[in-house]
Amino acid sequence: MTACTWSDCDGAIDDTDYCDTCGRPAETPRAAAEGSTSRRSRTGDPLSLPVFDFPDPTSRIFTDPRVPVRNRRCGNPDCPDPTALPALGAGFCLACGTAFSFLPSLEPGDLVADQYRVVGCFARGGLGWIYLARDTHLDDNPVVLKGVIDVADADLATAERQALTTIDHPNIVRIYNFVSHPEAHTGTPRTYIVMEYVDGLVLNEVAEQSRHGSLPLGEPLRTEHVIAAGLQVLAAFDYLHERGLLYCDLKPDNVIVRSGRHGERGNRIKLIDLGAVRRVGDRSGKVVGTRGYQVPAAEIAERGLTVQSDLYAVGEMLHQLYLATADHTGQYDTVDRRRVEVGLRSFRRLCNRAKHNDPDRRFASAADMADQLRGVLREVASLRDGQPRPEPSTLFVHTATLLDDGLGAVPALRRWIDAPPHDLLLDDGRPARDVVAVGLPVPRAPPTARRPTCWPPPTPRTRAGCSTGWRGRDCGRPRRRSSGAVPDSPRSTSTRRPRA
Template sequence: MATTPGSVPTISGRGSTRGSGRSRGASRGGLGAGLIELPRVPLRDPATAVMRDPKVSESRRYCSKCEEPVGRGRDGKPGRSEGFCQNCGTPFSFLPRLSQGDLINDRYEVLGALAYGGLGWIYLARDRNVSDSVSDRWVVLKGLINTADADAMAAAVTERRYLVEIDHPSIVKIHDFVQHPDPKTGVPVGYIVMEYVGGQSLRDMLMARRAEGQRVLPLAEVLAYGAEVLPALGYLHGRDLLYCDFKPDNVIHAEEQLKLIDLGAVRRVDDDVSAVYGTPGYQAPEVADVGPSVAADIYTVGRSLAVLSFEFRGFSTTYAGKLPDRAGVPLLAQEESYYRLLVRSTHRDPDRRFQTAADMSDQLLGVLREVLSANDGVPRPVVSRQFTPERRAFGTGAGEVSGEAIPVELQPAGVAAALPLPQVDVLDPGAGFLATLSSTDPAELVRQLESPPVRSTEVSLRLVRARIEAGDLAGAAAGLEELAATDPFDWRVDWYRGIAAMAGDSAGDARVAFDAVYGELPGEPAARLALAASMECTGDKEAALRLYDRVWRVDRGFISAAFGMARILLGSDDRSGALAVLDQVPDSSSHHVTAQVAAVRASLHKGGPIAHADDLLRASGRLERLGLDVERQARLTVEMLEAVLAWLTATNLPPHRLPAGARVLGHDLSERGLRFGLERAYRTMAQIARDPDTKIALVDRANAVRPRTLV
C-alpha cells in the first residue's frame, strides 16, 4: 500500500456542487482504455513492503491544531517524535501505535507499518479468519497519527459509516472497522480494514522512471491512467461522495488493475462540518473558502496528469494555482489538445472546469486517440457523443469536374454549410418536436420554430440554425445572445456563433468562437476541424495545417481535413506531401474518386513546375485507373494534355531525353501525339455538349489544336 504524504486539513465553508445540463456519459474500455496496452506491474510481496524503521520525517511534522512545525531538531540534535506543540500546547505523536505481532480484534495479526500519510499510519496485517495453509489474506489497517486529533477521529468515524458500502473495481475495498486499545493510554483507537493492493503507486512509478533517467511518464500512459480513474471518481460522485485528495500517491497499479486507495479524505457532498483534507499543489484554490466539490475533484485530476507528464517544478509553490507557460514546456507546446484539457480541468473558476468526471473522461479519451494516432499514424475514430459527422466535405473543389470555375481558396460560406452540428440532447423537452420537422426550406423552418408547441434550449438552437441558413444572421445573433444569458457556459452557443460568422464571411470572428469551443472540447476532432478551417480562411495556413493533420490522423471520415492539408501543402509547393494525403482517402469513401482527381491535378500543379516526365506518366496512369464517365474523362483529358503540352514546349527536350515509348492517356509523349489527343478530347466534349454555341466553340478548339497533316 502506497503512502499518501502531504495531506493537510483545510478549514472551509460548506461544500458546493454545480449540476450541468451539458453532462453526458462516457464510454470506456478496460485498463488502458482499450486503446493502449499499459506495462504490467507485478504484485509486490507483502512481506517486503513493511518498513524496517517507521518514522515520520521532521519536515512533515506539524501540529494538528495550529499547523505550526513540531518535533523539529535543533543544534544538531534530532527532534522528538512525541511531545507538545510549543505554540498552542496540543499534544503530538508521530510514532506508530501498532507493532509486529499485535492482534487486533482477535482477528488481524499485524506484520508492521507500511507507510504514513496525512491522516494516519498504514499497517500490513494477516486476516486469521481467512488465511489458511495454502494462502493468506493480506489486509491494510489504517489508524491515526495522533489519537488526540479530534478532526482525524471524526474523519475515521465518518469512514466507518459509509465507506464499507463502496463497491467499485477501481476503488480499494473497505472490509471492516475495528478498535484496539492504545498501548499507552488504553483509549480505544479506530482502524479501518481494507484490501491490500500490492503494486506501485503512480508516484512510485514516476520516481522509478526518474531513477532510470526518464523524467516523466509517457503522455499516452498518463492519459490512459486518467481514463481509468475518472470513472471511479464518477462512481463516488454518483453516490454524493467527494474524494477530495486525489494525487499520484493515491493510485496503485497492480498487475492489470488500477485502484484508488486511501479513502481517508472522502466526504459527503453536503458535509459542512468535517475538516477537509487535501494536498498543496493538487487542491483546488477555492476549497479553503467554499469547500470541496465535484469540480474541485476534477481539478486534482488535472494537476495529477500535469505532474506525471512533464517536469512540473514549483507545482506546489510558484505554480500552485496555475500551469506554467506553454512555450516553456515542450510537451505542452507540441500537444495543444492536451494543454487545453489541462487548462479546462484546472481553471481557477470552478464553473469553467469539466462539470462531471464523465465529461472529462470523454474529452480525455479523445485527446488520447489523437496522441496515439499522431505517434503511429493509425486512425482511431469513434462516434462522437457531441457532434454529428460533417454534413458534407468542404474545400473539395480540386477534385470536382464541371464546366464551372471552381474557387481555389476556401470559401467560408461553404464551410458553414458543411461543418458538423451538435447532437440533439434527447432528454431536452423539445427533442420530440424537432424529430417531427421535415421541411428543408429554411424560411418554412423558421416559421415553424418561432411558434413551437414547447420551448426549450434545443428548439432555440434549431431556430438559430434555421435563421443562419435563411440568411438572417442578425436574428441568429439575437437568439444566441438570449441562450448565452441563460447558460453562459454552453459551448453550443459559441459553435453557432462560429457557423454564423463563417456564413457572413467573417472568418476572424469565427476563429474566436471556434477557438472557445476547442477549449471546452479538446478531444473533439470536429472542434479542431472548424478552427482549422477558420484559420485557413484568415490566412494562417501553418496553424491550420497542424490542426487538419491531427484531425485526419485520428479519423479518416473527415474528408475536409484531407483536402485542407493537400490544399495547403500544394500551396507551399509540397506536391509529394499533398499526393500522399490524397492517396490516404480510403477506397470505401464516397470521396475516393474526388481525391484521386485532385491528385491528378496536383501532379500538374502550376505553382510547382513538373519536375520530371515520370510525374506526368504517374498522373496519366492515375487518371486511366479511375474509370470516369465520358464527360469527366474528356474534361480531365483536356486538362492533362494541355498541361503536358505546355511542359513539353517549355522544356524543349529532345526526343532522346524522354522515356522511350512513353504515352500519356494512350498518346505518344510528343507534340504531335499530344495535339491529336487534345483534338479527340475536344471533339468528344463537343458531341455531348447541349448548348449549340458551346458545341461550335469546342469544334473550333479541336480544329485549332490539330497538328498539320498532308490530308
Template sequence: MTACDRPPCDGTVTATGYCDTCGRRPAASTAGATPPSPSPPTSDRTADVPSRASAVLSTAGGGEMSLPDVSVLDPSELVDDNPRPPKDGRRCGKDGCDETIGVGFGGQPARPSGYCPRGHPYSFEPRLHRGDLLGGQYRVEGPVAHGGLGWIYLARDTQLDDRPVALKGLINANDPTALSVAEAERRYLTALDHPDIVRIINVVTWRDTGYLVMEFVGGRSLRELVTRRGQERVLGGPLRLEHVAAYGCRILDALDYLHSRGLLYCDMKPDNVIHHGDRIKIIDLGGVRRIDDHVSNIVRTRPYLPDEELYHDSEPAEEHGERRPRVTKLSDLYTVAVTLSELVEAAVPGPPVAQDSFRRLLDRATAVETGARFATAAEMSTQLRGVWREIHSLSTGVPHIARSTVFSPGADPLDAGLGAVPPPDHEASEPDLAPPAPEHVALRLPVPIPHPDAPAAARELLTCATSLALGDLDAAEEGLLRACRLLGPAIARHDWRIAWHRGLLLLARGDVQDDGAIQRLLGISPGARPRARDWFEAVCDALPGEPAPKLALGYCAERAGEPEVAARRYEAVWLRDPSDGAATFGLARARLAADDRAGALAVLDQVPPHAPHHRAARLAAVRVRAGWRGERPPTAEEFRHAQELAGQLTLDGGRTEGQERARLAAEIRASALRALGVGALAPDELAPGPLFGDPPGERRLRKLLEASLREIAEGARTREEHAALIDRANRVRPWTRF
C-alpha cells in the same frame, strides 16, 4: 463459498464476501444496496449526468487503454522496521491549530511524539506492533507507510490462508480532524464497490481504537513516476503521454462513481494512486466527505486544491461572518488536473497536436472561472478519452474510431471537387486544389447535438442553423443572440455551442466582423475574436478530445495559406478515423500544397472500402497521379497507375462509356499530351492502354483527346459550351497534309 456472478469472472466468493479473482462483491448482494443519497445539485453546471466513464473503461487489463504490467513486491519486504514521523511533518489540527508538528530543529531528527508550539500533545508512534492480533483474525507484521491521516500496517488474515491485508489507524490520536475522518471512513466507505478504489473489507477495534481492514495493494504510487529513475524502476522504461491519459481516465471513472453516491474525494494527488499489475487503485480515503457537508474540516494537500478554490462561492458563516470553505465536484476535477499535470511534465513529450490537446484539457479543468470548467467527471473523462485516441493514433498510426457524444457526423467530405469528375469546361491538366468556399464549409461541418440542459436555447440555435442554411445571415445572428440571452452571459460565454455557431456565422460572412453585439453580450471584447478561427479555437479549448473543432481549424489554416498547420490538424482527425472524408481531402490538399504528392496519395489510397467517400477518394487518386503540379509533370509510372485505376472506377452508372468517363479521360490525355509536348516523356514511356492508345504516341493521343472532347460536346448544356468544346477539339486534332 460460492461462484462469482459477475461475468466473465470465474472466481469464487470467499468468506470476506468478495471474489478472490475480480475483487468485487457479487452483483446479487449489491443490487439492493442503498448508497448515501447525493445532495441536490447547486446549479445546472454541477448537475449529475448519466455516467459514461464506466462504459469507457469496462476492462482492466488489455483493451485499447491497457497499462504496462507493474510487478508487485512481496508485501513483507515493505515493512518498515524503523518507522519515523512523516516527512515534512503534519498540521496539528487540535482546536483548529495550524502549527506544524513532527519536524526536527537545529539539525536534529524529528521527535515521534511531543507538543506543538501551542502546547497541544501529538504522537506519530505506531500503535500496532508485530504479532498483535486484531479481531481474533488479523495478525500484524508491521507498518509499511503513512498516509495523510494514518499509519498503514501490513497484516495477515489468519482465517483466509494468511492473505495480506492493510490496516489503517490514526496517525495522531489527539487530532480531532483525524478522528472525524476515521468515523467518516467507517460510516461511508465500507459500502463502496469499485475496481479502481481500494476495498474496505472490515472494521476492527484494538484497545479502544478502530482500524479499517482494507485489501492490500502492493504496487507503486504514481509519485514514483515523476522522475526518470522512478519510471525505469516501475515501468521498465519512460512514462508516455498515453499512459498519463489512461491513468486520468481510470481516476475520473472512480471519482464519477464517488460523485454518483454523493461523495467527494478531495485529496487526489500522485501519492494516492497505486499502479499494481495492469490496474490502478485509489487509496487513502481519509478525505472523502459528503457533497453537502460544508462543516467538516477539509483534508487536502497544497497545491492540489489551492486556497482560492476552497473559498470560491463560499458563504459567510452565521456566527462571526468569516468565509466557510466549500469544495465541490469541480474541486475534485481540479485536483485530478493538477495530478495529471505533474505526470505530463515528467512524461516523454507526445506528438505536438496531442500534447496541445492534453494541455487544453488541463487548462479547462483548472480555469479561473469555474463556469469554464468541466461540469462532471464523466464529461472530463469523455474528452480525455478522445485525447488518448489522438495520442495513440498519432504515435502508432492505428485508427481509433468512436462516435462523438456531442456532434452529429458531417455528411459532406468537403473535397472541393478534387474527388469529382472534371466539369465539361475544364481545360487544365491539373485538378483545382483550392479549399472549398467558406460559405459551403459553414453548412457542411459536423452539427452539434442539441444542448441537453437548455431546450429553449437549443431551439434558438436550431433557428440559427436553419437560417444559416437558407442564407439569411441576419436571422441566424438574431437566433444566436436570443440563445445567448436565454443561457445568460455567465454560461453562454463558456458554452462551446455558442462559439461553434459564431464561428460558422463568421465563415458564412467571409470572416467580415459585424457590430460585435454578441461579443458585448458575452462580455468579450469585440476585437478579441475577430475571425472564425478564433471562435473555433475556443471550441477546441472546451472540447480538446473532439475531431470536429480540429477539422474547422484545419480548414481555417488551409484557407490562410498555412498548409503545414492545416496538415497537422487534418492528420490528427484522419489517423483516428481514415473514413472521415473532410479530414481525408483536407489532408490530401494540404500535402499537395506542400508539394508532397506521395503523401497525398498515401492518404487517398488508405480510405477504406466501406467509407461513403471511397469512390471520390479513388477518383481523386487518379486525378492527382495524372495531374501536373505547377511545371512538374507526372512520371511515366504515375500515368500507368492512373490508367489502371481509371479503368477500375465505376462511372456513368456502371456503363463503359458516358460523359463522366469522357471528361476524366480528357483530363488525363491532356496532361499526357502536355508532357510529351515539353519533352518530359517519350511516347514509348507511356503504358499502352485505352487512355493512351496501343501503341501510344503523340498522333494517337491527339486523336483520342479529340474524340473525348467531341463526346463531351454532345452533352453540352449551352450552345456556347458546345462551341468551346468543338474549338478545343479542333485545336488538338493531329495535323494532316490536306
C-alpha cells in the same frame, strides 16, 4: 541535414523532420513500433498501461518506521510554527504545546478485532501509518489497515461507514470492515478501516523513479500512461460523485497502479485511501487535504469542498505526473518528443482548465473531463505512432452523407472534347445549398435529466424524513425510483404529489 532513411530516396531530412525530396518522415511509425522494447506494444494495445513485476508485499515492510524530520508538522491548524517539533517520536509542539506522535499505533503481531494479524508498517498516509495484516479468518489473505478521522457524532460516523462499505467500483479499493483497537503506546481506542490489499506501485513512486531515470513500469513513463491512469481515476470519481460523495484528498500517494502480472490490462488503477471521503455539501467535518493538490482556502471557505475541487486535484496530479514523463524531461527520445508536441500542448491546456482559479471555469463533471481527456489521449497516441484513431462525435448523430466528395473532381474526358477551350467552365464541386441543409449532421439530444422522486427537494428541516434520497446528496439514503410520474414543478396540474 541528415540523409533520408528510406532506401529508395536520396533526399535529406530538413528541419521539419521530413524528407525534402520524397516528403516522408525521418522514421516510419512501423519501424519505430517494431524497434520498441515495450511490452505494451507487443500486445497491440498502445493505449493501455504496461505490465510490470512487483515483489512480495512483506518485502516492503519497514523494519524501523520513522517519519523524516522534514515531513513533520504540528497537527494544530492554528499553530504559529508547525515545524517546531522536537526530534522525538512523540512529545509536544514547542510552539503551541499540542501533543504529537509519529510512532506506529499497531505493533507487528497485534491481533486486531480477533481477526487481523498485523505484519508491520509499509507506508504512511496523511492520517498515520498504513499496516499490512493477515486475515486469520480467511486463509491469511493480505489486507490493509488504516486509521480514520475521529467523528464526534456516532450516528453520522455509522452512516458514513455504511456508505463506504457499499462502494463497489473496479478503480476503488474495496473496504471490508471497520474495527477498533487500542493504541500500542497510549491504550486509547482507535478506529481502523480494513481494506483490500492491492499489489502495485503508488503513482508517486512511479513519478520519482522515472524522474531519476529508472523504469518502474518496464519502459519510459510517457504522457499516454499518465492519461490512461487519469481516465481510470475520473471513472472512480464519477462513480463517487453520482452517489453524492467527494474524495477530497487526491494525490499520487493515494493512487496505485497494479502490476498486471497475470496479464490483466484494464482497471489497473486503484484509489487506495478513502479516509477523507465526505458527502457533497457537508461542511461539518474536518477538512482533510494535501497542500498543492487542494483548492485555495478562500474557495473552501466560500463554497466548501465540491466536485470542482475534486477535479482541481485531478488536474494537479496529472500535471505533476507529466513533469516526470520522458516527454517532458527528454531523457530518451527527443525526436519522438517533438513529434507529439502538439498533443502535449492539448494535454497541458486540459490540466490548466481543471486547475482554473475560477471554479465555474473548470470542468462541470468527471465525465465531462474524461471525455476531453480521451480526445487528448487519441491525439497524443496518433501523433506518436502515426495511426489514426477516429471516434464518433458525442455532439452530432453520425451521417453517411458526403458533402465534399465532389471537391477537386476532374471532369470526364467527354467534357474536355465537346466544349471549346474558351467556353470550358469547370465546376468546383461545391454541393448545392439544399443538399447541405439535408446532409448536415443532426445534433444529439441532450440526456434527460434525472429527477428525484421527492418533490420539492428536501430542506434541512425535512431531510430527516426524506425516504427517496435527493440523488443521494441531501438525505444521504439510497435513491428509490418512483413508479409514477413526477411533477415538473411545484405548480404542476397534478392533484397529488409524491409524498416526501
